[in-house]
Amino acid sequence: MSTISITVNGQQKSGTAQGNTLLVDFLRSELKMTGTHVGCDTSQCGACVVHVNGESVKSCTVFASACDGAEVTTIEGMANDDGTLGIVQQAFHEEHGLQCGFCTPGMVMSIADILRNNPQPTEAEIREGLKGNICRCTGYHNIVKAAQSAAATMAGARQAAE
Amino acid sequence: MYNFDYTKPTDLSAAVEALGTEGAVAMGGGQTLIPVLKQRLSAPSTLVDLSAIDSMKGIRRMGDMLVIGGGTTHGAVASSADVAAAIPGLTELAAKIGDPQVRNRGTIGGSLANNDPAACYPSAALALGATIETNQREIAADDFFQGLYTTALNEGEVITAVKFPIPTASTYQKFEQPASRFSLTSVFLAKMGDGSVRVGVTGAGADGVFRHAGLEQALSSDFSASAVDGVEVSADGMSNDLHATPAFRANLVKVMTKRAIAALS
Amino acid sequence: MAKDNGIGASVKRREDARFLKGRGRYTDDMNRPGQTYAYILRSWSAHATLNSVDTSAASAADGVVRVFTGKDIEEAGLGGVPCGWEITDKHGNPMKEPAHPILAIGKVRHVGDPIAVVVAESYQQARDAAELIEVDMTDLPAVVDMRTAETIGSAVHDEATDNLCYDWELGDGEATDKAFAEAAHVTTLEFINNRLVANPMEPRCALGDYDEDADHYTLYTTSQNPHVIRLLMGAFVLSIPEHKLRVYAPDVGGGFGTKIFHYAEEAFVTWASAQLKRPVKWTSDRSEAFISDAHGRDHVTKAELAMDAEGKFLALRADTRANMGAYLSTFAPCVPTWLHGTLLAGQYLTPAVHCRVRAMFTNTVPVDAYRGAGRPEATYLLERIINKAAQELGMDQAELRRKNFIRSFPYDTPVALQYDTGDYDATLDAVLEMADYKGFEARKAESAARGKLRGIGLSCYIEACGIAPSSLVGALGARAGLYEAATIRVNPTGSVTVMTGSHSHGQGHETSFAQVVSDALGIPEDQIEIVHGDTDKIPFGMGTYGSRSLAVGGSAIVKAVDKVVAKGKKIAAHLLEAAESDIIFEDGQYKVAGTDKAKAFAEVSLAAYVPHNYPIEEIEPGLEETAFYDPKNFTYPAGSYLCEVEVDPETGKVEIVALSASDDFGNVVNPMIVEGQVHGGLAQGIGQAMLENAAYDEHGQLVSGSYMDYAMPLASDLPSFNVETAEGTPCTHNPLGVKGCGEAGAIGSPPAVVNAVVDALRDYGIDHIDMPVTPLRVWTAIQEASVKQAAE
Structure with missing residues (x-):
C-alpha cells in the first residue's frame, strides 16, 4: 500500500492504493467519487474516461500509482462553478x-x-x-x-x- | 488482477535495474498489458512502468532516418508534423490504432515488444525495414518478430527507440476486426529510395506479422494493381477465427495492397 | 405549434442533471457498513458431473468470510430459480421444467454456471481465494447445436432425455396445408436468428443487506421490475414473506430485457447476508456478464410462404427451434411462442398461418427476452421471406407488401390476436417518401461508378406491446398478472407524488409521466414527483419491459388521477355549495358549471388534509388514490423501415448509408424521448443484423465472450437516422391512446438491413445471408455465388 495524492477537479485528494489499484477503483472506492463508471474489462467501453493532465484516458487502464501527483478531471468536475451544467x-x-x-x-x-x-x-x-x-x-x-x-x-x- | 509492486523509474538505468528483479515485467502505456493483467493471464512480481523515462520519448529526424523513442505514444506519432512529412504511412497507422484514449497512453515500444498478431505497428516496422534500438543492441525488424507475442528481446531488454528509413512513399491500409477494432488484415506498403517495394502484413498470419515476398517482387518491377492480380497470395499460414477464414484473409491481403497502390497513385 | 409542456411536448428530461454531473445512484455506487464482497467461481466446462468441490484452502485464505457451494444451498433447503411462464405443448402436456439451483448441485450445465461463492472482506481477496477452490468434474458431451440436440444422446437434464422442453404449435395446420397445396408459388427460406447478448452498459450488481434486529431483508439490485423480483425470490427461493423483504432498484444503467429476470446472484446475496449477518455485494464484470446474463434470440427456422399468381398471400408456415439454454429463465418459454407465433400475421391478410416451435435445452447460457423478445424473430421471418418472394416473383418489395396489407380494423388474425387499429399504407408511404425510394436507381448507378453495390431493403413490422389482459395471459401460461399499479399522493399544498410500478432505466419516466399527470391535473410539471423502483414506496407493480410502461403504467396513473379528481369533485362541491354533478374539473380548477365559481386544485387538496369545512360524513379526509390497470388487449405499434446500404464486393464490408423509419405509436407524450427510443432500437437492430453474434463452439465455449470478439455497434458503424413518428392511429382501448415505442427499432430494422444487403447482391443470384452480415459472410457468399454462376 502506498499513499497517492491526486488533484481531482482542482481539489487535492489523497488515499491509499496497492500496486495493482486502477485509477477508476481509486476514484470510486477510495475517494468515493462514483461518477466514473466501469462497463467492461477489456478497455473498450469508455464509461471510465477521465482526463489526466489534460489528456483523455481510460481510468480502468491506468494505475492509480501512475497518477500520483497528476491533475485529474472527472465528470464531477465538468459543471460550472455555480453548479449549472457545463x-x-x-x-x-x-x-x-x-x-x-x-x-x-x-x-x-x-x-x-x-x-x-x-x-x-x-x-x-x-x-x-x-x-x-x-x-x-x-x-x-x-x-x-x-x-x-x-x-x-x-x-x-x-x-x-x- | 494479482497484486504486484509498482515502480515508475525516471531513467533507463533504474528501469533496467528494476527489470532485473525476479518476475518483473515492463509496461509501456499498458493499453494491452493491463487488460491481460485483469484476466490474470500474467502475474508480475514487479511492474516497471516505463512511461516516465523522458529519454525514451520523442520524434526526431536524423538524415534519412526518422527516430521515434520507444516510449512515444501513438497520439504523439499521429500528430507529429515530422512524421507526416517523412513517413505519412506512419501517421495513418498511428491515427488508426484503437481509440483516442488508447493512443494517448499506448506506445510504439510497447506495441512492438508485445508483437500482438493483430497490432498495427509491426507491419510498419517490417515494411520500412526499421531498426529496433534497445538498451543492449540494435535489431533489424526482419530479425525482431519471431511469431505470436514473441520477439528477439531478451529478458530485461527495453526498446529505447525505433529507427525508420524514410521511404519515398508509404501508406497503411487497415481492415478492422469488427469487434476488437484491431487489424483483421492490414497492409503497410513502402516504396523505398532504391525503387524496391516492401509489403508488411499484420492481422493475417497465423505466426504473426510478415512480409509478402511475392507482392514485393511483383510491385518492385511493376507498381500497379494489375501486378497484384498476377500474384498468388496463398491462404496457407493465414489464421482462422470467428471473423475471417484463411481464404478471406488472403483475399484481404491483395485487396488492401491494391488500395495501398491506389492511395499512392 | 410545438408545445412546451404536457402531453405532446418534447420536454427536456429532469433525470439528466444527476447523470450528467456524475451523481446517478447505480447499485454498485451503493455501499453498506460492514459490507463483504462475493466472487463467484463459475464453470469453465459446458457440461460436466460435479464430483467434488473442496473449499478448505479457500476458506482459510486471507480475508475470507465464508465459502458457499451447492451443498450449502441444498442443506438450507432453498428453492431453485423459478420460471414465470408455463407452456402447454401441442399434446396438452406441460413443458419440461427442470430445477435451476442457485449454485450448481451435482452437475454444471453451461460455461458460467455458478459452482461456489467466496465472500471476503474485499473483492480482490474473494477472487484470490476462489483460485484455491479445487473442483473435480467429469466432462460430459456438450449439447450445443439445437438441430442435433434431440438425437445427440446427451441430456442437459435427466427429465428431458431428448433435450426437448416443449413442442408447441399455433394456427390451423389443416387450412395451411390446403392453401399450400393450391398455391401458385411457394417461397421457402431457412435461416438462423442469431443469438445476442443484451449488454446494458451497467453490468448487473446485487447487494443483500439483512437487518437482524428487524428481521428484515433489503436487496439492492439492477432490475427492471423490483416487485417481480420480490415475489419470485421471496416466495419461491428464500421463503421470505413480502413484508420482510424490500427490493430496491435505484438508477439502472439499461436493461433491454436482461434485467427483467430473477437471477441466482440476487437470491444468493440476500440469503448470505442473513447467514453472515453482514451485507454481501456482488458486481458482475463484463466477461462474467457474457456467461451469466440471459441471452436473446437464437432461433433456427424454416419458413414457407404460399401465394397465388398475383402475389396474394395464401398461407404461411413456420417451423422453429428455439434455444432455451441450460435452464428456463423467468420468461423464456413464452418468448418463442406467445410473443413470436402470434405475430406471424404481421401487417398482412394471410388467411392461414401455422407455426411450430420446439424449445430445446442446450449447454449454453439461458436465453430469454431481449429488446423485442419474439417479435423481432417473427418480423425477421416475415419480412425476409416476403423480400425473397418479391425477388422470385420479380415484384417490387413495396408493392408486394401493399397488395397484402390489412386495411380494416379491428382485425382478427389467424394467430389469436385482434389488431384494434392501424394504417400501414400511411407509414409505408411516409418512409418511401422520406427515403426517396424512387430515386434509388440513380443512387445505385452512382455507387456502381465507385465500385460499390448499393441495395435497398424494406421492412414493415408490427409488434404487440403491453401484453394483457391478465386473464388471457394466465390462460396462456403466465404465472403472474400483467397489470400495472400507480398511486397518486396529492400533498396538502397541492403538489403531487406519483408512485409507479413501472421502472425507468433510461426511458425517462420521471419526465414523461409528469407530463401526463400535469395535463390531467392542470398543475405544472415541477409540482409533480415520480417515484419508482423501491418496493417499500411503490404499489405492487409489474415493472418495465415489452414497451408497456406508458400503455399500461401510464394508464394506471390516469386511472388513479381519475379517482383523485372524482374525490376532489365531492370536496369541491361541498366547498362551493353546489351539487357534485355540477362540478367540472378543467385547467386545474374545480368549477361549478355555468358559473364563475371555482376552487383551485391546491385549495381542494388543502381542504382534504385540513378538513375543517369538509363533508366528513360522506368521505374520508386525505387525497391519495391507487389504481391497478389491467388492459383489455395488447397495443399494436407498427411502422415501415427502409435501409440503404453500400456493399464493398472486394471486402464484403457493408456500410449503412441511410436508414429511415416511420412509426405509428398512436399518441405520443414526449416526441424527443420517443425518437430517442427508436434511435437506440435501430442501433441494436443494426447490431444484430451486421455485428453481434454470441457464437459457441462445439464444446460449448462462448467464442465471442468479450468485446474483443462480440462486436458492439460503435458510433463509427452507424449513420444518423431519419426518424419520423407518424400522426398515428391512437390505441382504441387505453385512456392515453398510446401504443409503446421501446422495442420498435430493434424489431423493424434487422430485416430491413439484410433485405438491403441481399438486394445489393441480387446480380450474383444471392437470395439470403444469415445475420450478422459480416464482411466474412458477405464476401464468402459472393465467392460461392460467383463460382456457381461460372459453373452455370
Missing part, C-alpha cells in the same frame, strides 16, 4: 444525448476532449473520436448532435469573446 453537459441535456446515463460520464469526457483538440469536427470525426466509447441506449444519434451543438456553442462563445 457546455458539453448542457448540450447532452438539450439534445437528449443520454438515456440510462451509465455511459454518459465517459461520453461527456470524450467529447470534451474531441472538441478541445478539434473545435469544429465533422460528423465523421465525432463518430471516429467516439471509437473508445460504447453507448447501448441512444444509437449515438443524439450524442453526435450534442457534440455538434456543444461545438457551436463554444464557437459562439469564442466569437463573442473576440
Whole structure:
C-alpha cells in the first residue's frame, strides 16, 4: 500500500492504493467519487474516461500509482462553478444525448476532449473520436448532435469573446 | 488482477535495474498489458512502468532516418508534423490504432515488444525495414518478430527507440476486426529510395506479422494493381477465427495492397 | 405549434442533471457498513458431473468470510430459480421444467454456471481465494447445436432425455396445408436468428443487506421490475414473506430485457447476508456478464410462404427451434411462442398461418427476452421471406407488401390476436417518401461508378406491446398478472407524488409521466414527483419491459388521477355549495358549471388534509388514490423501415448509408424521448443484423465472450437516422391512446438491413445471408455465388 495524492477537479485528494489499484477503483472506492463508471474489462467501453493532465484516458487502464501527483478531471468536475451544467453537459441535456446515463460520464469526457483538440469536427470525426466509447441506449444519434451543438456553442462563445 | 509492486523509474538505468528483479515485467502505456493483467493471464512480481523515462520519448529526424523513442505514444506519432512529412504511412497507422484514449497512453515500444498478431505497428516496422534500438543492441525488424507475442528481446531488454528509413512513399491500409477494432488484415506498403517495394502484413498470419515476398517482387518491377492480380497470395499460414477464414484473409491481403497502390497513385 | 409542456411536448428530461454531473445512484455506487464482497467461481466446462468441490484452502485464505457451494444451498433447503411462464405443448402436456439451483448441485450445465461463492472482506481477496477452490468434474458431451440436440444422446437434464422442453404449435395446420397445396408459388427460406447478448452498459450488481434486529431483508439490485423480483425470490427461493423483504432498484444503467429476470446472484446475496449477518455485494464484470446474463434470440427456422399468381398471400408456415439454454429463465418459454407465433400475421391478410416451435435445452447460457423478445424473430421471418418472394416473383418489395396489407380494423388474425387499429399504407408511404425510394436507381448507378453495390431493403413490422389482459395471459401460461399499479399522493399544498410500478432505466419516466399527470391535473410539471423502483414506496407493480410502461403504467396513473379528481369533485362541491354533478374539473380548477365559481386544485387538496369545512360524513379526509390497470388487449405499434446500404464486393464490408423509419405509436407524450427510443432500437437492430453474434463452439465455449470478439455497434458503424413518428392511429382501448415505442427499432430494422444487403447482391443470384452480415459472410457468399454462376 502506498499513499497517492491526486488533484481531482482542482481539489487535492489523497488515499491509499496497492500496486495493482486502477485509477477508476481509486476514484470510486477510495475517494468515493462514483461518477466514473466501469462497463467492461477489456478497455473498450469508455464509461471510465477521465482526463489526466489534460489528456483523455481510460481510468480502468491506468494505475492509480501512475497518477500520483497528476491533475485529474472527472465528470464531477465538468459543471460550472455555480453548479449549472457545463457546455458539453448542457448540450447532452438539450439534445437528449443520454438515456440510462451509465455511459454518459465517459461520453461527456470524450467529447470534451474531441472538441478541445478539434473545435469544429465533422460528423465523421465525432463518430471516429467516439471509437473508445460504447453507448447501448441512444444509437449515438443524439450524442453526435450534442457534440455538434456543444461545438457551436463554444464557437459562439469564442466569437463573442473576440 | 494479482497484486504486484509498482515502480515508475525516471531513467533507463533504474528501469533496467528494476527489470532485473525476479518476475518483473515492463509496461509501456499498458493499453494491452493491463487488460491481460485483469484476466490474470500474467502475474508480475514487479511492474516497471516505463512511461516516465523522458529519454525514451520523442520524434526526431536524423538524415534519412526518422527516430521515434520507444516510449512515444501513438497520439504523439499521429500528430507529429515530422512524421507526416517523412513517413505519412506512419501517421495513418498511428491515427488508426484503437481509440483516442488508447493512443494517448499506448506506445510504439510497447506495441512492438508485445508483437500482438493483430497490432498495427509491426507491419510498419517490417515494411520500412526499421531498426529496433534497445538498451543492449540494435535489431533489424526482419530479425525482431519471431511469431505470436514473441520477439528477439531478451529478458530485461527495453526498446529505447525505433529507427525508420524514410521511404519515398508509404501508406497503411487497415481492415478492422469488427469487434476488437484491431487489424483483421492490414497492409503497410513502402516504396523505398532504391525503387524496391516492401509489403508488411499484420492481422493475417497465423505466426504473426510478415512480409509478402511475392507482392514485393511483383510491385518492385511493376507498381500497379494489375501486378497484384498476377500474384498468388496463398491462404496457407493465414489464421482462422470467428471473423475471417484463411481464404478471406488472403483475399484481404491483395485487396488492401491494391488500395495501398491506389492511395499512392 | 410545438408545445412546451404536457402531453405532446418534447420536454427536456429532469433525470439528466444527476447523470450528467456524475451523481446517478447505480447499485454498485451503493455501499453498506460492514459490507463483504462475493466472487463467484463459475464453470469453465459446458457440461460436466460435479464430483467434488473442496473449499478448505479457500476458506482459510486471507480475508475470507465464508465459502458457499451447492451443498450449502441444498442443506438450507432453498428453492431453485423459478420460471414465470408455463407452456402447454401441442399434446396438452406441460413443458419440461427442470430445477435451476442457485449454485450448481451435482452437475454444471453451461460455461458460467455458478459452482461456489467466496465472500471476503474485499473483492480482490474473494477472487484470490476462489483460485484455491479445487473442483473435480467429469466432462460430459456438450449439447450445443439445437438441430442435433434431440438425437445427440446427451441430456442437459435427466427429465428431458431428448433435450426437448416443449413442442408447441399455433394456427390451423389443416387450412395451411390446403392453401399450400393450391398455391401458385411457394417461397421457402431457412435461416438462423442469431443469438445476442443484451449488454446494458451497467453490468448487473446485487447487494443483500439483512437487518437482524428487524428481521428484515433489503436487496439492492439492477432490475427492471423490483416487485417481480420480490415475489419470485421471496416466495419461491428464500421463503421470505413480502413484508420482510424490500427490493430496491435505484438508477439502472439499461436493461433491454436482461434485467427483467430473477437471477441466482440476487437470491444468493440476500440469503448470505442473513447467514453472515453482514451485507454481501456482488458486481458482475463484463466477461462474467457474457456467461451469466440471459441471452436473446437464437432461433433456427424454416419458413414457407404460399401465394397465388398475383402475389396474394395464401398461407404461411413456420417451423422453429428455439434455444432455451441450460435452464428456463423467468420468461423464456413464452418468448418463442406467445410473443413470436402470434405475430406471424404481421401487417398482412394471410388467411392461414401455422407455426411450430420446439424449445430445446442446450449447454449454453439461458436465453430469454431481449429488446423485442419474439417479435423481432417473427418480423425477421416475415419480412425476409416476403423480400425473397418479391425477388422470385420479380415484384417490387413495396408493392408486394401493399397488395397484402390489412386495411380494416379491428382485425382478427389467424394467430389469436385482434389488431384494434392501424394504417400501414400511411407509414409505408411516409418512409418511401422520406427515403426517396424512387430515386434509388440513380443512387445505385452512382455507387456502381465507385465500385460499390448499393441495395435497398424494406421492412414493415408490427409488434404487440403491453401484453394483457391478465386473464388471457394466465390462460396462456403466465404465472403472474400483467397489470400495472400507480398511486397518486396529492400533498396538502397541492403538489403531487406519483408512485409507479413501472421502472425507468433510461426511458425517462420521471419526465414523461409528469407530463401526463400535469395535463390531467392542470398543475405544472415541477409540482409533480415520480417515484419508482423501491418496493417499500411503490404499489405492487409489474415493472418495465415489452414497451408497456406508458400503455399500461401510464394508464394506471390516469386511472388513479381519475379517482383523485372524482374525490376532489365531492370536496369541491361541498366547498362551493353546489351539487357534485355540477362540478367540472378543467385547467386545474374545480368549477361549478355555468358559473364563475371555482376552487383551485391546491385549495381542494388543502381542504382534504385540513378538513375543517369538509363533508366528513360522506368521505374520508386525505387525497391519495391507487389504481391497478389491467388492459383489455395488447397495443399494436407498427411502422415501415427502409435501409440503404453500400456493399464493398472486394471486402464484403457493408456500410449503412441511410436508414429511415416511420412509426405509428398512436399518441405520443414526449416526441424527443420517443425518437430517442427508436434511435437506440435501430442501433441494436443494426447490431444484430451486421455485428453481434454470441457464437459457441462445439464444446460449448462462448467464442465471442468479450468485446474483443462480440462486436458492439460503435458510433463509427452507424449513420444518423431519419426518424419520423407518424400522426398515428391512437390505441382504441387505453385512456392515453398510446401504443409503446421501446422495442420498435430493434424489431423493424434487422430485416430491413439484410433485405438491403441481399438486394445489393441480387446480380450474383444471392437470395439470403444469415445475420450478422459480416464482411466474412458477405464476401464468402459472393465467392460461392460467383463460382456457381461460372459453373452455370
